[in-house]
Amino acid sequence: MQRPLISSLALVFALSAAASAQVTSIGLSAVRAQRFGNDLAGFDPQPQDNFAWSLAVGDFDGDGAGDLATGVPFDDGVAGSEVPDTGLVAVRYGVAGGGLGPEIQILRQPASGIEEDDFFGFSLASCDFDADGFDDLAVGTPGEDVDLAMGAGAVSVFYGTASGLAADLPDVFNQDTPGVPDGSEDGDEFGSALACADFDADGFDDLAIGAPGEKIGTAFQTGQVFLFAGAAGGLVPGVAFSQEPAGLGAKLGASLAAGDWNGDGFADLAASAPGVNTASGALEVRFGSAAGIGLAGALSLTETDIGGLSEFGDQFARALAAGNFDGDARVDLAIGIPFQDFGAGGSIGDGGQFNVLYGASGGFDLARTQYWAQNNILGAGTSEQSDIFGWAMAAGDFDRDGRDDLAIGALGEFVTGPQDGAATVIMGSPAGLTADRHRSIAAGLGGFPGDATQHARWFSFSLAAGDFDGDGHADLAIGAPLEDENGVADAGTETVLYGAIFADGFESGATDLWSATSP
Numbered sequence: 001m002q003r004p005l006i007s008s009l010a011l012v013f014a015l016s017a018a019a020s021a022q023v024t025s026i027g028l029s030a031v032r033a034q035r036f037g038n039d040l041a042g043f044d045p046q047p048q049d050n051f052a053w054s055l056a057v058g059d060f061d062g063d064g065a066g067d068l069a070t071g072v073p074f075d076d077g078v079a080g081s082e083v084p085d086t087g088l089v090a091v092r093y094g095v096a097g098g099g100l101g102p103e104i105q106i107l108r109q110p111a112s113g114i115e116e117d118d119f120f121g122f123s124l125a126s127c128d129f130d131a132d133g134f135d136d137l138a139v140g141t142p143g144e145d146v147d148l149a150m151g152a153g154a155v156s157v158f159y160g161t162a163s164g165l166a167a168d169l170p171d172v173f174n175q176d177t178p179g180v181p182d183g184s185e186d187g188d189e190f191g192s193a194l195a196c197a198d199f200d201a202d203g204f205d206d207l208a209i210g211a212p213g214e215k216i217g218t219a220f221q222t223g224q225v226f227l228f229a230g231a232a233g234g235l236v237p238g239v240a241f242s243q244e245p246a247g248l249g250a251k252l253g254a255s256l257a258a259g260d261w262n263g264d265g266f267a268d269l270a271a272s273a274p275g276v277n278t279a280s281g282a283l284e285v286r287f288g289s290a291a292g293i294g295l296a297g298a299l300s301l302t303e304t305d306i307g308g309l310s311e312f313g314d315q316f317a318r319a320l321a322a323g324n325f326d327g328d329a330r331v332d333l334a335i336g337i338p339f340q341d342f343g344a345g346g347s348i349g350d351g352g353q354f355n356v357l358y359g360a361s362g363g364f365d366l367a368r369t370q371y372w373a374q375n376n377i378l379g380a381g382t383s384e385q386s387d388i389f390g391w392a393m394a395a396g397d398f399d400r401d402g403r404d405d406l407a408i409g410a411l412g413e414f415v416t417g418p419q420d421g422a423a424t425v426i427m428g429s430p431a432g433l434t435a436d437r438h439r440s441i442a443a444g445l446g447g448f449p450g451d452a453t454q455h456a457r458w459f460s461f462s463l464a465a466g467d468f469d470g471d472g473h474a475d476l477a478i479g480a481p482l483e484d485e486n487g488v489a490d491a492g493t494e495t496v497l498y499g500a501i502f503a504d505g506f507e508s509g510a511t512d513l514w515s516a517t518s519p
Contacts, residue, residue: 026425026439027399027477028173028497030195030447034100038491040090043106044079045485051090051492052479057466058126059143060160065094065467067164068477069107069137069298070123077114087120090140093164096470100379100496107139107158107167119143120156122467125194127205129230134160138207139170139192139307146174146184153190155209157235171234175211179237180226182214190226197258197267199288202315206238206292208269210253214275216242223252227269241295243273243284251275251285260333262287263360269364270295270319270333272317274304281316282333285363299363303337306355306369311346319354323395323404330359332432334406336390342383352389354408356433370433374410377426377435383416388412389424396465396474396500403428407476409460415442417455423463423478441497444479449495450480457483457493473499 025134038051045051054071061067070090076082089107092100111118123140130136137158145153154174158165175184184190193210200206207228214224224242228235243252250273257270266288276282285299303309305317310316319336325334342348342359353373357364373381374389383389392517399405405427413422422442426435443450443459451460469475478495485491 002110004086005050007145008096009277009390025399026405026427026437027473027499028129028425030449032099032498033449034496035449035493040104040106042078043075045488046076046488047492049075049491050481052462052494053481054124055462055464055477055479056124056126056137057464058137060137061093061162061164062134062160062311063096065096066468067091067093067469068100068468069124069126071124075123083116084454085117085119086114087118087141089121089167091481094468094470097467098128098497101462105164105167109141115145117143122193123192125196127196129157129205129207129235130159130232131230133182133203136160137165138178138194138196139511142189142192144174146176146307149184151185152184152188153192153211155191155194159234159273161476169307173237175235181240182224185215187470193253194254195256195258195269199267199269200290200292201266204375206230207235208256208258209486210271212251212254219248219277221249221251222247223250223254223345224246227251229292238292239295242287247273247276249275253255255318255320256322257322257333259333261331261333262361262363263330263359270320272320274315279315281314281318283317285449289492291461305368306357310369311341313339316362319393321393321395321406323406325356325404325406326358326430326432327403327428332359333357334392334393334395338388348383348385350386350388351383352391352410354393358432368432374424377424377501384414386412392463394460394463394465394476396476397477399427400427400499406433407463407465409463411458411461415445416452419456421457421460421461421480423460439477443495454484468496469498474498
């Protein structure tokens with residue numbers, strides 16, 4: 001089976017260098033930074049393992065420090081008995097006052113379920129589904145075969161305990177699970193995207209599962225989103241929704257994000273449909289209630305609806321991230337458009353940008369919509385061909401000022417060579433996101449760990465924010481799944497940066513990175 005949802009990255013990168021001055025502190029620096037490679041005991045790194053393809057953060061052992069789950073969906077398994085692209089998840093546990101430790105827990109499917117091209121770990125999401133005080137981990141396996149349905153997909157849920165995730169007996173769901181609507185079919189890719197929150201405000205977090213390959217009627221790859229309700233005994237299958245009318249190739253559910261956009265106490269759900277209208281893309285928003293996510297009253301948006309221009313191949317909403325960027329009572333939504341073109345006649349192809357929709361009582365205040373390209377943040381000329389800015393995003397309060405900040409990935413960024421990749425961080429404020437304070441982060445530069453001479457690593461392909469040392473400041477994990485490690489091509493690495501009151505810049509001598517922000 002072809003690797004799911006990767007066809008949009010089969011690109012010829014023609015990149016030019018970008019440079020920008022760094023501006024003040026963003027609460028993150030290279031001090032205490034960690035870099036982890038694909039060095040999992042018993043699992044010899046293989047070419048194209050793509051360690052850190054996906055990332056998620058949760059407090060699985062309830063000790064007050066966040067833990068980091070890393071998806072390696074193209075790992076071949078135990079050395080000596082490899083099965084191609086079965087996949088695994090590596091979990092590192094945070095320690096209050098310390099950060100992520102060296103010990104690694106490996107999660108895999110039960111031995112009876114391991115098959116070629118399962119892609120276990122392609123997507124991840126963490127919430128407390130059984131409300132026991134320990135976060136749980138949902139793992140997408142979109143290539144899983146279900147009976148005779150090839151690539152139908154499945155999701156495994158590992159529950160947290162005082163000693164961490166219980167690895168032995170996960171709940172496994174697919175579209176043939178009793179109570180799940182529809183049924184497993186070839187190429188559904190159930191589990192390609194995951195998001196979780198408490199949609200019905202009953203104290204139990206719920207799970208949304210994207211199946212972008214789902215066929216609706218005669219329309220192939222229309223996509224569907226499935227909802228599972230949290231309960232004391234774990235997740236319970238619920239309802240599903242698709243676009244109305246069903247759109248051929250829409251791929252609804254390719255990405256998901258959850259947050260209380262309207263501030264009514266019920267979490268809401270945003271689902272992308274990046275294939276709509278010849279891949280110009282669209283966003284579908286469903287609102288939570290005491291009965292859970294509503295199947296009526298959906299808000300459907302295209303880029304044109306929020307002041308932009310819907311164009312062929314933009315893939316509006318290909319990435320989504322929820323965060324409270326202005327510190328009010330409502331969550332806001334960042335929307336990635338990684339293949340947005342710029343310049344006369346679209347001469348700067350796939351430069352990429354993102355939008356921000358600010359939460360409001362009716363859902364979103366479209367009059368406040370912000371458009372952000374690298375040109376708006378880093379300076380004129382920094383939006384370049386094939387940067388793919390907006391491919392990944394993660395929100396967290398890195399400087400602990402009560403407002404979330406946003407990290408944005410540009411996996412194709414030319415830093416010292418092609419496809420290096422870089423992350424840009426901009427900060428929240430009472431007025432929302434602002435570029436007054438920003439910083440670019442690239443491997444091996446500015447004191448950040450890594451080898452700046454290695455290229456084509458896709459640094460920032462994946463991003464996740466969480467508090468790994470329990471100090472109240474969000475920290476940032478950055479995946480580079482195409483980085484070579486110990487001579488193994490595309491083995492993959494991840495970098496972890498810690499938030500602090502003083503992101504001091506001593507490591508590079510950059511006094512403009514000093515911050516006097518108080519907790």
